[in-house]
Amino acid sequence: MTRVALVADIARTPEGPDAIKRAQAGDVNAFEQLYREHSGRTYALCLRLVGGDANDATELLQDVFIRAWRKLDTFRGDSAFSSWLHRLTVNTLLENARTDSRRTARVLPMDDTSRLPGAARASGIELKMDMEKAIASLPRGARLAFVLHDVEGYQHQEIAAQLNVSVGTVKAQLHRARRLLRERLEK
């Protein structure tokens, strides 16, 4: 589903804006309502971004909603709440990755993803796989570009800004992702 569709979907939810205002005023129950409305889409995004590990995805989802609660004051309604959450999800993923890399004193450039968990799982992958497994098996940089562009519908420019890389890098990662997916799915 593209972001346009997501916005339309939220607009159809009558309690959406009201729940946001109440949550901004500190109403935890209203925030739970927002969680119930948005957690499914956010969890789907988390699962794909982290490479299919349910524990990592749950942890990321929880981090995202805890951050969302703490930063709710900064949501001004300029964009749909779902878009705001999507950006927060990607930012949280990147921030967690930076923290993890600092913790382990190991920093990998975006192109060198062969040692990351998602890539490690690729070595043992079955020859025939479904689309979700194939996405999970992609190297991290290629996976992020593919999920954000081809699944979530973001533009190259937006992805480049979020990931803090050039548009050329995003395109190259996207090309790589599609090529790897075709190879793996056609086997």
Next chain:
Amino acid sequence: MTHDVIKHLVEDYVTGELTEDARVPVAEHIAGCELCSAEVESIKEILARASALPTSIDPPADAWSHIRQTIEHDAIVLKRAPSAGIWWRPFTVAAAVLVVAAVSSSATYLYVMRDRGQVAASPNAGAMRSPGETPASLAAFTVEENNYLRTASILQELLDSQQGQLAPETIAQLKASLRTIDEAILEARNALARDPANRVLIEMLSASYRQKVDLLRRSTEMTRGS
């Protein structure tokens, strides 16, 4: 354009990213090229499968309970903070920074001197703690330290998201003060690693954490009161 050139443009052709001038010759080539036609179909299939993925997947049922627990903990931390009162006045912030810096430096000085055998264990070091606030053992302190770190992290994040509401000089003072406390924490932590049974060190470290949490709490109150 030759096949070798066009095969690199097939993906952009499928995703509609070619200009009209480039699209026409590429389309003409694809119509007559089996390899490129197969490539087009393959890319279209990947894009179709990506679009067909479920947009929503239910998270584990217990995921919300952890979120709720954490945000309610946030609320408790903020409720414990004193009311905005005089804290948002700049001169008060400056005074607080000076006090924090002085206390942190004194605590570190006391330990370093004691460590070098230049002074005996000073009763002043113990004076930093409030009765009942410092754990008796390193094991108990480890639990408390995790709570301090968690609380400090919550408050730091709150402060980061709201610091636009503070004057630049106030932010600079706060940052300088936090740096001083962090240095004291680091120094005490390193010393404790060398001497884990040292109760004075545990007290000092505990006091430094309390100072940090207190300063962060008051700072977030300033942003809410300004």
